[in-house]
Amino acid sequence: MIKQCAQKVYIGLIFIFMYAPIVTLMVLSFNNSRTRAKWGGFTGKWYAELFSNRSIMQALYNTLLIAVVSAVAATLIGTVATLSISAMRRRSRAVFMSVTNIPMLNAEIVTGISLMLLFITLRVKFGLGTILLSHITFNIPYVILSVMPRMKRLNPSVYEAALDLGASRVQAFFRVVFPDLLPGILSGFLMAFTMSLDDFIITHFTKGPGVDTLSTKIYTEVRKGIKPEMYALSTLIFVTVLILLILVNYTPKSKEKQSSGQNGGSL
Amino acid sequence: MHKGTNKKPAETPGIVYFNQTLMTAPYLVWALAFIIIPLLMIFYYGLTDKTGAFTLENVIAITTAQHSKALWLALLLSLISTALCLLLAYPLAMILAKRSVSQQSFIVLIFILPMWMNFLLRTLAWQTLLEKTGVINSVLTFLHLPTLNIINTPAAIILGMVYNFLPFMVLPLYNSLTKIDPNVVNAAYDLGANGTQTFLRVIFPLSIPGVISGITMVFVPALTTFVISNLLGGSKILLIGNVIEQEFTQASNWNLGSGLSIVLMIFIILNMVLTGIFDKNGEGTAL
Incomplete structure (x- = not known):
């Protein structure tokens, strides 16, 4: 007791x-x-002003754009990579998996500056493009690592059976193998999306002047004092995700999905 | 999570669904261009001077008083916070693993959901909580207790590290604890072991992969952080991460910054090798 x-x-x-x-x-x-140091009474005005604050809205747009595009690209490249890695012989598979682990085990600051040096050397203009390339790079491993366990548990006979029953290779793949991989692919996508959204360090080193995501904008505001609109925005985002989570968890139909999501590798 | 490749010793190549070369090419090119070559660039810049001539100066620069102080402080703080994370996380993971009810949603609530609030803002909020006239001190004064003055000290940085990286310790611990067969634990009790003995000789040894993986997941980001020390340490306390960040963004001395990063990577690799020795079966699944 x-x-x-x-x-x-x-x-x-x-x-x-x-x-x-x-x-x-x-x-x-x-x-x-305006300052966080003292309490000046209750107001909802920051929520109203938030939507007319163009620089915050621009940063939000950049953040979401980068998160969506990098997660989609990483999911595509990562899934194709998983298919090819699982077909490899042991030696080359081990090499590929170690390379995949590098961005996950290395310090973010090292990944960030390594990409910064690459872009400097190639004289690429820093901006949205460089942030995007960097985010795809650190997102791919999350996709591979969540699709791989699904891949390992596939029963090869099912695919062969589909071929024997007259399906073409493409048909057999998309109608038999792909549905089995889907939960892993989806959870990889979600993980990539979350990681991209929350990233600061790598964006900090690969962004150009004038281009800001929410994280980098907050970091530059630290010295001057964070604008209260920023608190309002993050409260809105947080509450939205909370409500979505509650909906997903308490919708009776989602039971099956939930369990398969767990298998795909939980965040 | 790491070394996921050598789980099954006698794996044969899997099915080739489509043209193998075509499938391998995109990731191979990507990994070369954005993982391997960038890392080589750090070594190139770190081992040359501004004119491009080979030099070890940038790496040796770690021995100067200012840099070695930053490195030792970073090592000290990250070791303390890794230990604190382990101490806090282990009981929690055990409690969660023991409860038969599905704990997945609870873990999401405690550790994943907070990630959706920007991590810089969450860390900044600790300023508001810890300040001299902040929330915690107001409560303490109200209760006539001594106030807590840790903002802008290394203690605040440790708190920030524990706060940010605790989930990375709990998740692998929880994963490895739930994998333990309850029959093994029951067998220990049946054979006359008491609670402490069972823990020390059965449960803890079986959870080592999770412990190891948790330590790696916490130690590396804590050692290399520059954000937490910047936000909670005032700008006076410099960790090795801050020094490197400043070389890149303010001093624009990429050679020196890269040289110091090489030193940092030595510690990361050392940590990986040490964990690799203990984590032989590669069972430590994190994230």
């Missing part, structure tokens, strides 16, 4: 630890004062 209680208290404390900053940010988004 006491043990049960202690366990609940412990989980509660960790919960408070993880959520204290988030609650703080939410409260600050309703603060009627």
Whole structure:
């Protein structure tokens, strides 16, 4: 009994630890004062002003654009790569998987500056394009690592059976193999999207002047003081995701999806 | 997560669904252009001077007082926060693993959902919480307790590291603990072991892959961070990450920055080798 209680208290404390900053940010988004140092009364005006703040809206647009495009590109390249890697002999497969692990195990700052040096040397103009290339690069491993376990559990006889029954190779792949891989591909896509959205360090080194994502914009604002609209925006994003999560978890139909999502590799 | 390749010793090549060369080409080209060559560029810049002549100066620069101080401080803080993460995460992972109810959604709630609030803002919020007149101190003063003055000190940086990287420790620990067969634990009890003995001789040894993988996942980002030290340490405390970042974005001395990064990579590789030795079966699945 006491043990049960202690366990609940412990989980509660960790919960408070993880959520204290988030609650703080939410409260600050309703603060009627430009500085975060003092409480100036309750207001909802930052939420209204947010949508007329062009630089924040531009940064939001850039962030979402980069996240969507890089996640789609990484999913395509990563899935094709997984198909080819799983068909390889052991030696070359090991080489490819070690290369795939490099961006995941290496420090982000090292990945960031290595890409920065590459773009400098090739005299590529820093901007949205360089950020995009970098995000695709660090997203591909997440896709490969979430599709690979699905790939390993495929039963090759099913594909062969489809061929024997007269399906062409393309038909057999898309109607038999692909549906089995889909949960892994989807969870890889979601992971890539989340990672891209939350990235600061690699974007910091590969962005050009004048091009900002939400993260880099926040970082440059740190010295001057964060604009309260930024708190309002992140509160909105957070609440949206929370509602989506609740919907997904409490819709009865989604039971099957949930379990397959877990197999695909949980974030 | 790493070394996922050598799980099954006698794997034969899988099915070739389409033209193998055509399928391999895109990723091969991509990996060469954006993973391998960029890494080589760090070595090129790190081992040459501004004129392009070979030199070890940029790497040796780590021994200067300012740089070695930053490196040692970064090592110290990242080791402390890795240890703290392990201490905090292990009991939590055990509690979560023991409960038979599906804990997946709970873990998402505690650790994944916060990631959707920008991590810079979450770290900044700790300023508001920790400041001299901040939220925590207001509560402490109200309760007539001594105030907590850790903002802009290394202690605040450690707190920021633990806060940001705790999920990376909990998830692999949870994964490895749920993989333990409950019958093994029950067998230990049946054979007369008490709780402590069972933990020390059965549960903990079986969770080593998760421990190792968690340590790697926390230590590397903590060692190399420049954001957390910048936001919570005031701008006075420099870690090795801050030094490298400044060389690239402010001083534009890419050669020196690359040289110091080579030193940093030595520590990362060292960490990978050490974990590789302990994590022989490559079971430590993270993320």
